[in-house]
Amino acid sequence: MDLAQLVPSLQAGDRRSLARAITLVESARADHRAQALDLLQALGSDKQALRIGLSGTPGVGKSTFIESFGLMLTAQGLRVAVLAVDPSSARSGGSILGDKTRMEHLARDPLAFIRPSPSQAQLGGVARRTREAVALCEAAGFDIILIETVGVGQSETVVAELCDLFVLLLAPAGGDELQGVKRGIMEMADLILVNKADGDLKSAAMRTCADYAGALRLLRKRPQDPAGYPKAMTVSALEQAGLATAWAEMQVLADWRRAQGHWATRRGQQAQHWFKEELRRGLLAVLEQEPTKGIVAAQGRAVAEGRCTPEAAASQILALLHRN
Ligand SMILES: Nc1nc2c(ncn2[C@@H]2O[C@H](COP(=O)(O)OP(=O)(O)OP(=O)(O)O)[C@@H](O)[C@H]2O)c(=O)[nH]1
Numbered sequence: 001m002d003l004a005q006l007v008p009s010l011q012a013g014d015r016r017s018l019a020r021a022i023t024l025v026e027s028a029r030a031d032h033r034a035q036a037l038d039l040l041q042a043l044g045s046d047k048q049a050l051r052i053g054l055s056g057t058p059g060v061g062k063s064t065f066i067e068s069f070g071l072m073l074t075a076q077g078l079r080v081a082v083l084a085v086d087p088s089s090a091r092s093g094g095s096i097l098g099d100k101t102r103m104e105h106l107a108r109d110p111l112a113f114i115r116p117s118p119s120q121a122q123l124g125g126v127a128r129r130t131r132e133a134v135a136l137c138e139a140a141g142f143d144i145i146l147i148e149t150v151g152v153g154q155s156e157t158v159v160a161e162l163c164d165l166f167v168l169l170l171a172p173a174g175g176d177e178l179q180g181v182k183r184g185i186m187e188m189a190d191l192i193l194v195n196k197a198d199g200d201l202k203s204a205a206m207r208t209c210a211d212y213a214g215a216l217r218l219l220r221k222r223p224q225d226p227a228g229y230p231k232a233m234t235v236s237a238l239e240q241a242g243l244a245t246a247w248a249e250m251q252v253l254a255d256w257r258r259a260q261g262h263w264a265t266r267r268g269q270q271a272q273h274w275f276k277e278e279l280r281r282g283l284l285a286v287l288e289q290e291p292t293k294g295i296v297a298a299q300g301r302a303v304a305e306g307r308c309t310p311e312a313a314a315s316q317i318l319a320l321l322h323r324n
């Protein structure tokens, strides 16, 4: 790949170049990895997009929401990129690509760029790839980056460490049953949107929204929020209702955080998080490589046969690593 050519065309916002650059950062080949690092270095990081994380359980309406919300933004002249973090191998093969029928119009919009998640099962790999794809979309001058994840376990944490605003999409609950949204996820949310507030579901959506608004008020106040935030509101992705209000709330929050310095602080913390994460991954990889791998195996046998205590076996290997 010719970086001297790719860098200016990507910076000019060319979507084909962006797609090629993302393919490069996704590649597992060592020579591609070296090129990817050169590319990211060459692009620098002077442009900033608003990164919006969007999480929700299957069927809650994420794809429908992204289509409606994305089209509303592109109609305002904003350039919108859509990425996905999807660690579940069950949905591998491109989760949002399979959904492109639900994002049919956005997919054809010249101001939009939709990238399906690669069929890659390991969350660490997915996180790195998405992080680098975010950087590439920013370098390509996108104004808004939507990062979708299906609400399964750790993927929300990954997305929360990648975005400026974290939006939780919920479905109307039947009766007075509250959905099993974990407290940790609630605490990450900057905006809760109860979707499907239309037709027969409208009153249930409003009840669910009131329940979550109440639950949000009980959470500990966060320094990065102005008074009255985080909020819960109802939307209908299908009928495009409430989307402009939701967007206005996101902008209020983003502007306030920028003005108060929370935005920059958070991005700095996120960079530090990913630095430590990469370091941890690198160190673990060392244990899987020879000669350490063989030594670990030998020490494991010694521990199993009672020739050495687990603590002594581990500290001997750590001492060995320190020396190198
Ligand atoms: N009534 C109503 N139905 C909706 C709304 N948004 C989405 N749906 C429907 O809910 C179903 C699931 O929508 P999707 O957008 O595919 O949901 P998703 O969260 O992307 O689902 P996964 O990709 O499987 O995780 C579809 O039948 C949509 O038509 C809405 O605002 N109102």
Ligand SMILES: [Mg+2]
Pocket (backbone or CB within 6 Å): 062, 063, 064, 096, 099
């Ligand atoms: Mg979907």
